[in-house]
Amino acid sequence: MDQFLAFTVVGLTTAAIYAVIGSGLVLTHTTAGVFNFAHGAAGMFAAFAYWQLAVGWGWPVPLALAAVLLVLAPAFGLLVERVLMRPVQALGEAERLVMTVALLTGCIALARWIWDPNTPRPLSPFLDDRPAIDLGPAAVTWHQAITMAAALAIAAALWFLLHRTRAGTEMRASVDDRALAGLTGADPLRAGRLAWVLGIQLAAVGGILIAPTVALDAQQLSLLIVSAYTAAVFGRLRSLPLTFLGAVVVGLMEAYLAGYLPQNDYLPGLRLAAPALLLLLALLAFPHRRLRGRDRKLAHVPLPKARGSLVFAGCVVLFAVVLVTVLSEDKVISYGTVFSLGIVALSYVPLAGYAGQISLCQLSIAGIGAVVWGHLGADGELWALPVAVLVAAAVGALIALPALRLSGIYLALGTTAFAVILDRWIFTLPAFDVFGLRITLFDQGSVSVTGPDLFGRHLTSPGQLLMLAAVLLALTSLGVAALRRGRFGRRLIALRDSEAAYATLGGRLLGARVAVFALSAGIAGLGGALYGMQQQTVTAEQFNMIAGLPIFLIAVIGGLGAVGTGVFTGIAFVVPTQLFDELGSWAHDLSALLIALAGMGLAHNPSGVLTGMREEWTPLARDRVxxxxxxxxxxxxxxxxxxxxxxxxxxxxxxxxxxxxxxxxxxxxARPKPAGDVPVEWWGIRRPWRPEDREVLDRATATG
Missing domain, CATH: 1.10.287 (Helix Hairpins)
Structure with a gap:
């Protein structure tokens, strides 16, 4: 019984932290309409800043807390609201999601750049020099007591703010109808600023409170937000009391699993993945609106022509030949992943670009393709490559089945949960048997991967594998372009435009979603297998969710509807990373930071840069001289x-x-000739028709 009470105290303490962080998520979402994926990163940054002030520079604890919570956190919240989120407020849910993902990536990269992740930074709990509070069968440390008291105080303060103050009334009114709230004298912009400031402050409180109990690591602290995601989903992203209840469920579940879960090689990862599993179950169990339109301006999806697609595929292969002939072997190894990671990025085009389905687990699925090829193709058996693609496609179809009920931010959360489950549990499992079939993944280590046997030759050299990846990227790009021109591609775009209208007109949502998820996952699995061949040895860390976010961001920057997004993403991700790595360890995270900054510029070009680049270079491509x-x-x-x-x-x-x-x-x-050089009978054909042309023609044809 004493042990049970001890675990309960630990669980309630953790629950209090999740409740604080989750309430900030709900506050921001209900007021500004933004689900902040970077919420945990804001708390992580606050924890590092507090460590720097209190431990690194020796400031008194009260002064360090005041500086972080009353100065740095509000300033960060105002910066995010004014510079990042306000420009994309009118673009819609998907664009706001991308902006927060970019902010998450940038915060992690910046924290790693400022604070060396290889240096331990222990942070002491509050009042750790005082004896614990004796409650009979259980003892409560002062840090735990402060944590639970802070959560209760924050809950009371939020209720008072939202229901007993004018500012809270403005915030609640802005949720329902911003325009109508403005007509009544409320200020939606002021309400949004206040929500962002309070939301970031709550994230900072949670980050500082949880930092002494975990390692002060940028990625780990940022991913603790998954538990707060679960609490927020319990509250349906709008109810603070239900959010606190969800936090209690998550906190107690983690504590009891840590205390009572049997010790074997298969279950430790389950405890780490339990919040993500609960998040996925909550998304599936709680009712959401089944069909709904998109609250965004629909972007035009380019229609690639057959001839242009063939030219593009030839250029991809020619580019690979250039790299093989001008780079040394070690450089080919470094830059060869342009094409394999380009295939992974290309998987976003049919899924997100055509069908409008947001997925943040594509690199994790690529890891499945790499593992399947690594084990089945250990001796270069070529048949194992299509098997790897089919297995990845089956996983994608499995994701699509529960995702039928989800859309928008709920779908992004579902795929995030799936990626975390793979990272923390599935990829850490040792070999196991299913119906007599031996299943081996990373087997708690690394997997050796070799090249395939092709036409009687075993492809092992970096140049050969680079050319193989380039040819397959070219062929896959041709297939995606043909998909866009075909009937199924048009159906996917109709699905993206309006799920409700698609279903009303007789479209089968289940079949379309399963098909596009399976297709996209198969493409990602192919890219993962090729990436493993080029790396020769792969680990689970190379395919985790955080590693996949920069690839997703570059694909968005390029344009999710453009077939060239694959090779664009491969070049933009691999080349800067390799160049910065050559500068030294200090620049290791600089490329990820620059990618995040580019993703934050989404508001200036939400359709992607490839469309504009194509328009700029088309006159040269058509010039015969x-x-x-x-x-x-x-x-x-x-x-x-x-x-x-x-x-x-x-x-x-x-x-x-x-x-x-x-x-x-x-x-x-290529500019049109001046008006005087075009005969009058060609006006409107060889040059645009002008309003004043009618008067000129009337005078020319007038009779006495």
Whole structure:
């Protein structure tokens, strides 16, 4: 009994922290309409700042707390609301989600950049020098008592704010109808600012309270938010009392699992993944609106032509040939993952770009493809590659079945929970048997991966594997482009535009979702298998959720509807990472930080950069004089570098300068001729029709 009470005290303490953090999530979502994926990262940053002030610089604890909670946290909340979230407020739920994912990635990268993750930073509990409070069969430390008291005080203060103050009334009114609230004299912008400030402050309180009980690690602290996600979903993202109840359920569950879960090799990961499992169950069990339209401006999905798709695929293969011939073997190993990770990024195009289904677990599914190939293709058996794709596709279909009830932020939360379950439990399992079939994943370590046997040759060299990945990326891109031009692609876009209208017109939601999730997962599994071949050894950490967020962000930056997003993401992710790694350990997380900053610029170009780039370079591609000149310059630069006559960087810079110059010249040549050079009978055909043209024609054709 004493042990049970001790675990109960620990569980209630943890529950109090989750309640504080979860209430901040609910407050921000109900007032500003934003589910903040970076909420845990804000608490993580507050914990690091508190450590820096109280331990690193020796400030008194009360002064350090006041600086973090009353100065830094409100300033951060105002910065997020004004600079990041307000510009995307009118874009819709998906764009706001991407912005918070970018903020999460940026916060983790910035924290790792400032505070070396290899240096331990212990943080002492509050009043740890005082004896615990004796309650008979159980004892409560002062830190636990302060935590529970803070949670109760925050609950009372939030109730008073929302129901007994004008500011709280404005916040609740802004939730229902911002425009109508403005007509009654309320200020929705002020209510939003207040919500963000309070939300970040609550995250900071939770981060500081939980930091002494866990390792002060940027990724671990940020992912503790999964438990707060569960509490917020218990509250249906709008009820604070139910959020506190959900926090109690999660906290007690974690404590009892830690105390009573049997000790064996299969269950430790279950305790770590339990909040994510509970989150997934809560999403499936609680009612949500089954069908609903999108509250966003629908972006145009480019329609690739067959000829253009073939040219693009040829350019991908040609680019791979250039890399193999100009890079040394160690550089080919470093940069060869451009194409395999590009395939993983391409999996977002049919799923998110065409069908509008948000998934944050694509890299985790790629890990399944890598594991299946690593075990079944250990001797290079080519048949194991399609098996890896099919297994990944089956996992994608499995995700789609419960996801039928979810959309928008609920679907993003569901796929996040699935990724965390894979990271913390499934990928950590040792080998086990299912119906007599031996299943082996990472087996609590790493998996050795080799290349396939193709046409009687065993592909093992980095150059051969790079070319294989490039050819498969080109073929997969052709398939995705053909999908867009086909009937199923049009159906997916209709599904994205309005699920309700799609179902009303006779579309089968279950079949469409299962098919697109399976297709996307199969593509990701193919990319994961190729990535494993190039790495030769893979671990579960390479496929966790946090590692996949930068790939998702770059795909969004490129444009989820563009087929070229795959190769764009591979280049934008791999090349800067390798370049910054060469600068030293201090720049290790700089590329992730820059990716996050680029993702935060989504408001300026929500459709992606590839559409604009295509429009800018199309005149040069169609110019029959300048395009051959550019091809000749690029071919000459390639030959000079391949033969060693010219270093790589000067040739690259020179080729880019020539390309930009020719592009500008082609744009000038493609401009329409002045009006005087176009005969009157061609007005409206060879040049745009103008309002004043009618008067000119009337005068020219007027009779006496």
């Amino acid at each position: 300048l395009m051959p000149v550019l091809a000749g310059v690029l071919g000459l630069a390639w030959a000079l570098v391949a033969t060693g006559a010219l270093p790589g960087w000067p040739a690259l810079i020179g080729a880019l300068a020539v390309a930009v110059t020719l592009r500008a010249r082609a744009a000038v040549r």
